[in-house]
Amino acid sequence: MRRLYAWLFALTVALGCQAGALAQPAAAASAAQGLVGQYSQEGADTCLGCHDDETAGYSGSAIFKTPHGQRGNQHAPFGAGGLQCEACHGPGAAHAINKKPASINTFERHSTFTLQQRNDTCMACHNGMARTGWHAGAHERGNLACTDCHKIHRERDAVLTKAGEADVCLSCHKGQRADFHKTSTHPVRQGLMSCSGCHSAHGSSAPAMLVKPTLNQTCTSCHADKRGPLLWEHAPVAEDCSLCHIAHGSVRPALLTKSPPLLCQQCHSPANHPSVARTGAGLPGNGGMGSIFLVGSSCINCHSQVHGSNHPSGAKLMR
Ligand code: HEC
Ligand code: HEC
Ligand code: HEC
Ligand code: HEC
Ligand code: HEC
Ligand code: HEC
Ligand code: HEC
Ligand code: HEC
Ligand code: HEC
Ligand code: HEC
Structure with a gap:
């Protein structure tokens, strides 16, 4: 497995050199902040030297099967000029020597990184359209982290699937679980629709974070005959x-x-x-x-x- 990574990253580096003109926005930004020396020398290879399938309790390779692992996408962490693992986990040179979780962003609740810092890491790349409602939305106000719903090192992030989403939501919204077991319900449990058919998990200006500005507009977005x-x-x-x-x-x-x-x-x-x-x-x-x-x-x-x-x-x- 290790050898495969080594090969993949040799390729990444080679591509990175060829595409040098594609710029290294993240590296440039961090240079401005004087962080360069805090990043590990060999990017992901450094990390995978200790965190691979055999030694870690997670599937290190899964991320390469997700959109984050794309090498052809210069906006992705593993794209040309990207900071790879450290795009999310932060500068890791010190951690690679002292091996302490405290010196790297683990995304865990008890991490030394604040909630704001953890979410900002993701928002640095995902500040687009769909999350314009995040700030001041009920989930931000409720102190949720992006990673309360999203799992990055899984080949398929469950919350992005119709069948898996409700489980994630209902793990916190236990009262709603009972509602969806009543005799008449929307077919969410059956996996035919999801909570996000009606709600914007990232927040919206509508009451109850509905996907449309009003309740009726939300309903008739599917039940058009009632409009x-x-x-x-x-x-x-x-x-x-x-x-x-x-x-x-x-x-x-x-x-x-x-x-x-x-x-x-x-x-x-x-x-x-x-x-x-x-x-x-x-x-x-x-x-x-x-x-x-x-x-x-x-x-x-x-x-x-x-x-x-x-x-x-x-x-x-x-x-
Ligand atoms: C020299 C080996 C080594 C290197 C290199 C290394 N780590 Fe670690 N890492 C560790 C050890 C040991 C732990 C602690 C594991 C534990 O306490 O269960 C750890 C913990 C972590 C954790 C927290 C996981 C947990 O279970 O708490 C993350 C995230 C992490 N490392 C990411 C990285 C990243 C990203 C890199 C590359 C920048 C990296 N590591 C480089 C050895 C290393
Ligand atoms: C797109 C952001 C992102 C990238 C890139 C990324 N990680 Fe992670 N990593 C996370 C998040 C978020 C978590 C917390 C658990 C989760 O969401 O899956 C995590 C968890 C971990 C853990 C702890 C796993 C555990 O079970 O506690 C390790 C170790 C780790 N990452 C290593 C790496 C290595 C090595 C790389 C590069 C090959 C990498 N990560 C790239 C976001 C990222
Ligand atoms: C360096 C930039 C970068 C960082 C940092 C980053 N992402 Fe991404 N993310 C991307 C790109 C690029 C894509 C692929 C988008 C596309 O193909 O349209 C993506 C895709 C995603 C997707 C969609 C995955 C899918 O299967 O469709 C989710 C969810 C996501 N990111 C969440 C996160 C979270 C949560 C964090 C913080 C832990 C994070 N991202 C950090 C760049 C980033
Ligand atoms: C309450 C659960 C939840 C939280 C918290 C959450 N998300 Fe999501 N996210 C979802 C769901 C559900 C989807 C799929 C449905 C959709 O697109 O609205 C999604 C989709 C995405 C996507 C892929 C589709 C797109 O819009 O590009 C990205 C990227 C993403 N989330 C990033 C983030 C970031 C960044 C954060 C933190 C600021 C975050 N999410 C917090 C539930 C959540
Ligand atoms: C980690 C726990 C957690 C998860 C997972 C979670 N939520 Fe929430 N949700 C909260 C908290 C906390 C609040 C704020 C509660 C409050 O203000 O009373 C909230 C509020 C809401 C609200 C009410 C908004 C309002 O304005 O009244 C809706 C709707 C909602 N969540 C839907 C979802 C959906 C859909 C999902 C899955 C995609 C989800 N939640 C996942 C914790 C969670
Ligand atoms: C068919 C559309 C629809 C679906 C699907 C849906 N909701 Fe809702 N939800 C609503 C509406 C409408 C409200 C506002 C109720 C009101 O205020 O009259 C609401 C309100 C809420 C609230 C705020 C508290 C409350 O009960 O008023 C939470 C939390 C919530 N929904 C969670 C969820 C979760 C979790 C799922 C998926 C398991 C889900 N919803 C699926 C339409 C929907
Ligand atoms: C929330 C209040 C409300 C409920 C509940 C309600 N209606 Fe109505 N209904 C109205 C109003 C207001 C009008 C318009 C009255 C008018 O124009 O004078 C109306 C009009 C009607 C009319 C036409 C009357 C006319 O003169 O044109 C019928 C028939 C009717 N309703 C039947 C029903 C039936 C059957 C139900 C139960 C399934 C029902 N309504 C439930 C408020 C309600
Ligand atoms: C994302 C699409 C979607 C949205 C939005 C939506 N629905 Fe539905 N609705 C469905 C589906 C799918 C069914 C199941 C149809 C079937 O079983 O044939 C359904 C069924 C129903 C039923 C019949 C239930 C039964 O047991 O016969 C009612 C009533 C209903 N919806 C009302 C609403 C209301 C009110 C809203 C707004 C709060 C709403 N719907 C929003 C998709 C949606
Ligand atoms: C005045 C009460 C009333 C209001 C308001 C109302 N409905 Fe209904 N709805 C009913 C009744 C009663 C039934 C059951 C009809 C039957 O059994 O034939 C029903 C059935 C339904 C059904 C399932 C059967 C069908 O006709 O497809 C859907 C879907 C539905 N309503 C959607 C909506 C939507 C969307 C709205 C808002 C735009 C709405 N309803 C507003 C009383 C109402
Ligand atoms: C056996 C058939 C029948 C049943 C059952 C019935 N209605 Fe009617 N309803 C009528 C007829 C017929 C009219 C008059 C139609 C017209 O004037 O053209 C009417 C008229 C109405 C009107 C309009 C009143 C007005 O002054 O013009 C309303 C409101 C109404 N019904 C409500 C109801 C409600 C509520 C129920 C149940 C509690 C109900 N109806 C049950 C047959 C019925």
Whole structure:
């Protein structure tokens, strides 16, 4: 294994020389900070001399199968002119001699590097679009590290897969785990969608870090058929899906907050319902309503177009 690395890095160095003109932004920056002498002489070879598959409890080679290991990408740690292992772990010359974890960035919580320093290491390269919401987002405020979710030395970073993401999120959000085991849920546990279908883990300006500016825009980004404008709108639908639905999970069908008719009667009084077939009209306790409400048949048996209608005569949401 060692020999393979030696060969790979000989190649890296060779490419680095050829592509010398591609500049060495990181090295230049560190020269300005007077750090050059603090980096190990031979880059990754120095580190792998002690941290390879055989001697370390992790798969040293896995990183070379990830985007960070790309040699053709000059922005990646192992690209031409990159600082390789030290792009993330920081200057390691001293550590390579004293072998103390304290003299290198281990990314662990008890590391001598502050949370800010650890996250800044990643942000130095990843300050782009998707993380513009990070600062002031709930996860930064909650003192999360990038590495609470991301695993760098794994061939496949679990949080980036639909099947693995929820496990990472639910390891902290235990209350939500129960929601996703209710009878009606979004198919997250089944691996068909992920938390990040609705949430931006890196933060957003929307409430609850939703992916779109409002809750309704988030929902209709997938449920486009529920997006207006419709000929006959049902006011609460255009206003807020969560008046009737709980996004994570419900013990009632269709993620409903309550079952009809109760759901509907939060806003609609049974009194003065137009005269339709009412066999039990006037019975005590039913507000003058007919048997439709007594036998428990639901409002949506008749008002089936509860999300609104585009039918010319759909005014009462019946078709
Ligand atoms: C001379 C051997 C040697 C060299 C060279 C070396 N290390 Fe280490 N490193 C060690 C030892 C020994 C430990 C402590 C392991 C322990 O305490 O379990 C360690 C710990 C670490 C840790 C923390 C791991 C842990 O379990 O706490 C990291 C990260 C690390 N080294 C990265 C590097 C990097 C990056 C380089 C190259 C710049 C490097 N090392 C070079 C020997 C070395
Ligand atoms: C893109 C950033 C990055 C690069 C490049 C990188 N590492 Fe790491 N390394 C990390 C992070 C983050 C951790 C903490 C655990 C994790 O996320 O997988 C870590 C953990 C380690 C550990 C401790 C593993 C353990 O099980 O405790 C060692 C040793 C290590 N890295 C060595 C290296 C060596 C050697 C290289 C170069 C071949 C390297 N790293 C390149 C980010 C990086
Ligand atoms: C020297 C610059 C650099 C540093 C430092 C760095 N990265 Fe990266 N990272 C990259 C590049 C380049 C890519 C590949 C992007 C691409 O191909 O679009 C990447 C890709 C990623 C990806 C996507 C991986 C995938 O499988 O698609 C994640 C997640 C990531 N980095 C997280 C981190 C974290 C967390 C840290 C800090 C521990 C970190 N990076 C440090 C340059 C860096
Ligand atoms: C709460 C968990 C979590 C934290 C903390 C986190 N990420 Fe991510 N990250 C994700 C998830 C989930 C994805 C995939 C979905 C997506 O792109 O939104 C992702 C994707 C990425 C990607 C690849 C896609 C892209 O946007 O380029 C990069 C790079 C990345 N994260 C970097 C970081 C950095 C840097 C930090 C720290 C500032 C960080 N992440 C903190 C969960 C997290
Ligand atoms: C290491 C623990 C941890 C992990 C892993 C984690 N979170 Fe969080 N999350 C937190 C903390 C801490 C807060 C802030 C809690 C607070 O302010 O009450 C938070 C807040 C949130 C919020 C509420 C935001 C708000 O504005 O109210 C959402 C949504 C969220 N996380 C989603 C996710 C998703 C999605 C994932 C996986 C990609 C994830 N979390 C992974 C710890 C974590
Ligand atoms: C279908 C969209 C959707 C999915 C998928 C989703 N959420 Fe949410 N989540 C929401 C909405 C909407 C809210 C805001 C609820 C409110 O305030 O009315 C929310 C709120 C939250 C909150 C803030 C606390 C709370 O309950 O109000 C956390 C934490 C959270 N979600 C975590 C997660 C995690 C973890 C996953 C994946 C296992 C996940 N969510 C999947 C839509 C979703
Ligand atoms: C990332 C895409 C996505 C987003 C965003 C999304 N959903 Fe869904 N929704 C789905 C999928 C996939 C299903 C399952 C469809 C199926 O089983 O046929 C579903 C199913 C549903 C169901 C039917 C559940 C059942 O048990 O019959 C309701 C109700 C629902 N979503 C409401 C919402 C609401 C409210 C929001 C916004 C908070 C939302 N959805 C956001 C993808 C999404
Ligand atoms: C006034 C209450 C109410 C509001 C507000 C509401 N829904 Fe519904 N929704 C229902 C009811 C009731 C059902 C069950 C219908 C059935 O069983 O036929 C349902 C079913 C669904 C379903 C599954 C069946 C289908 O028609 O695809 C989805 C998806 C859905 N709603 C999405 C949404 C979205 C997205 C919003 C916001 C734009 C929303 N709902 C707002 C009451 C509502
Ligand atoms: C959050 C409050 C709310 C809930 C819950 C609600 N509605 Fe409505 N509904 C309204 C409002 C507001 C209007 C518009 C009334 C108006 O324009 O005078 C309306 C209009 C209607 C209309 C058309 C009335 C007309 O004159 O055009 C029907 C039919 C209707 N709702 C049925 C239902 C049914 C069935 C349910 C349960 C699945 C339900 N509503 C749940 C608030 C609600
Ligand atoms: C047996 C069929 C049936 C059932 C069940 C039913 N409705 Fe109706 N509803 C009607 C008819 C028919 C109209 C009048 C339509 C018209 O005027 O064109 C109506 C009208 C309405 C209106 C409009 C009132 C108005 O003044 O124009 C509302 C609101 C309404 N229903 C709500 C409900 C609610 C809430 C439930 C359940 C508690 C329910 N309906 C159950 C058939 C039904």
